[in-house]
Amino acid sequence: MKYLRSVRGRMLGIALIPGSALVVVAVVITAFLVHQAVRTRDLAVETATAADRTARSVVALQAQRSAAMAAPELRTAAYASYTQRIDTAIAGLRDYVRRAPDAESAYQQTTAVELLSVAEGMDRxxxxxxxxxxxVTRRPYALAVAAYRAGLTRVAPQLTDSGRTAYESLTRSADWSRLAAAEDAFAAAEPLPVPESMWRSAAYTVSAQLGRLYTQQSQYAVQLTLDDGRRTLAGALSAGTALLLCAVLLLIVVRRLVARVPVPVVPIMVPTVRSAIPRPRHARSRRPKVPEPWPLKAVLDDLRRP
Known part of the structure; x- marks a missing residue:
């Protein structure tokens, strides 16, 4: 006789299967969420690095463009060449916006790129x-002025509260008014309404404020992406820990409940090899013979005699 399996052991096995499956699911979900959080964090770091690299590249190309345009015979070619290189650098930054982890981060990063385009239009x-x-150059100048003004007006409602405050402070400043008056005069081929020194000072101040506005918006967009990654990581760890604790608690409770069930061990009879093999005829035990009926009849007849 062998005890193949007990009812209690079978009940415990049935309870352990879903519990183990829950543990596996918890581990898989936690690993997936942690991977997403790490990916979001890495993307935010890459975006911040790309934004800083692009801004530095644009500033360097702008300085090279101004220096190259000092020669009258190379003015048109230098302007077209460096402007195209700057547009290519900004377009590369837009590619990072398409990889944003969520819509809000993409929206804020797009706003930052638009501000960089506005600053480039003003410098252009x-x-x-x-x-x-x-x-030859007066028409491109008028188009560049109109484009960066329209771009700044279009992007203003998308700015953060601090960004809108900086925008209003810029557009209401005296430097903005002086620069706008000088630009309108240049576009109309009229004399400067302000001294050249004031025009240059106003242009420098406006350019610096536009650059700070872009930097502020870019940092906000990157920080937003980093915060999203941290929230995703914290949620992943919390959810995974909760699932694991539930699975372990379930296993402990089931084990204790099964241990309290008074289920006897159910044996299963298994025929042995020896009894399964038929024995030969001569080895079988003989049954006792049934007595013949005639001796009993003689005894009964003797008892009936008087």
């Missing part, structure tokens, strides 16, 4: 004015 028009306007 300023470089044309510094090089000297003629019949």
């Amino acid at each position: 028009s300023d470089s044309l004015a510094l090089a000297g306007l003629d019949g």
Whole structure:
């Protein structure tokens, strides 16, 4: 006789299977969420690095463009070449926006890129004015001025509270008014309404404030992405820990409940090899013979005699 399996052991096995499955599911979900959080954090770091690298590249190319446009014979070619390189750098930064982890981060990063384009448009028009306007460059100058003003007006409602405050402070400042008056005069081929020193000072101040506005918005967008990654990581760890604790608690409770069930061990009879093999005829035990009926009849007849 062998005891193959007990009812209690079978009940415990049935309880352990879903508990173990819950543990596996908890581990898989936790690993997936942690991977997403780490990926979001890495993407935020890459975006911050790309934004800083692009801004530095744009500033360097702007300085090279202004220097190259000092030669009248190279003015048009230098303007077109460096402007195209700057546009390519900004377009590369837009590619990082498409990889944003969520819509809010993408929205804020797009706003930062638009501000960088506005700052580039202002510097583009300023470089044309510094090089000297003629019949060929006056139209591109007017288009550049109109484009960066329209871009700044369009992006203003998308700014944060501090960004809108900085925008209003910029557009209401005296430097903005002086620069706008000088730009309008250049576009209309009229004399400067302000001294050249005041025009240059206003242009420098406006350019610096536009750069700070871009930096502030870019840092906010990157910080927003980092915070999202931290929240995802914290949620992943919390959810995974909760699932694991529930699974372990379930296993402990089931084990204790099964241990309290008074279920006897159910034996299963297994025939042995020896009894399964038929024995030969001569080895079988003989049954006692049934007595013949005639001796009993003789005894009964003797008892009936008087």
